[in-house]
Amino acid sequence: MTRKFINTLGEDYDNAIKFLSSAMILAVDTETTGVEPLSNNILLISIGNADNQYVFDVARLEEHLQPLLNILSNKLITKILHNAKFDYKFIKRVLGVSTEPLFDTMIAEMLLLKGRKVQGFALDDVADKYLGIKMNKDIRKTFGDMLYGDTFTDDQIFYSGEDVTYLHRIREEQLKFIRKHGLEIVARIEMDVIPAIGDMELAGMFIDRTKWLKAEEDAKVLRTVAQKKLDAYFSPSYGLDMFGNCTLNYNSPKQLLPALKAIIGDKAKGLASTNEAALKEIDHPIIEALLDYRDKQKRISTYGSSFLDDVNPTTGRIHSEFSQLYTDTGRFSSSTPNLQNIPREKVYREAFTAGDDNYRIITVDYSGMELRILADLSRDPIWIECFERGGDLHCEEGTRISGTVIRRKGTNGPDDPGENPHLRQPYKSLNFGVGLTIHDQLKPAQLLETLT
16 A cells, blocks of 8 residues: 655656546545634645555645646546535635535435434444444544644644545445445435535525614514513412513523413323423413413524624625435434524515625425325325326315315416415425324335444
């Protein structure tokens, strides 16, 4: 096995470029000054196969990196990475090239084991599982203390090249199971979407501060109204403070639980928690008032001015992290902050704009994608018939169940006001709840063999 550290031009650099340019598949890894691609830099780029690895000192070769960038951006060479989105974003932002096409051994592992997390998805976990190799990741921490242009130790150079050594063999083992379970097309889709997600995160989302803070002020007014409704129930027993508010702390489950039991009576006898699911089991107007208050309170605590703390000071945009396979259902998720859970009210949604009058934000969505899949798997004749003629399943199921006609606005033309359109959302939730039940029933006793 050959491993070379390249920090100057010369024969080693030329030979490395010649070798790498002739490959069809290469493993790639980066070491960076931190985890944030918008503010940190790349220190080392390791690239190679199981037998030959080259570790490039980016700072030392800064003016002469173009041959290496040509390899990284070559669309005829598949690049294998672990947690590819991380490296993709750094290389795209710092060096200006896209590393497509990609094969991500972390995403492949998530695809194979989603819902059956035998062990972690980190590289050392996967290397242990497929290769029986125990990796020491302690050296990784030392890169965070470095500055661009610093000198590397032999241990750091060896560590950087070591990750590349195992990626080819891990991919080969994963591909065996991907083929065995007929997941080739799904795997290709998951790999192809990684650059799009990376670009989304780099671009970020612009938020109009003025509009957002206006939404917070509106929420505070609505919270006060909701609080007064609660005060009307609790103040006769708990009294008012000098500001005219009930002395009971509605945000304290410890205080709230006994108070609810005392006021509601027998209906709340078995109430053991004040969480939403438990409260919804009780039919009492005070529960409705409490849930309304909590909703308004959340609009302030979660979607108030503190939400703007996530705006990047350099770009002026929110750079949320999007994860393609982190949920058990396989749906996209968003974090830091969660942009998929913004309240549906217009006052919140209109605060997100293109940030430039020359651009527009458009909304595109698959129509009933998950339910179409369930209809195909279950062969439910009513669902299939509805989809085939272009009907709205949520409205039609709601109409059948409730006996009340439900029709979306615009169904029969642009001037159609709809009929009871507000009832569609509850039956949409019910459809997805039923869909999950069907999904569970369709699962075979064992979806995949234990991949050990």
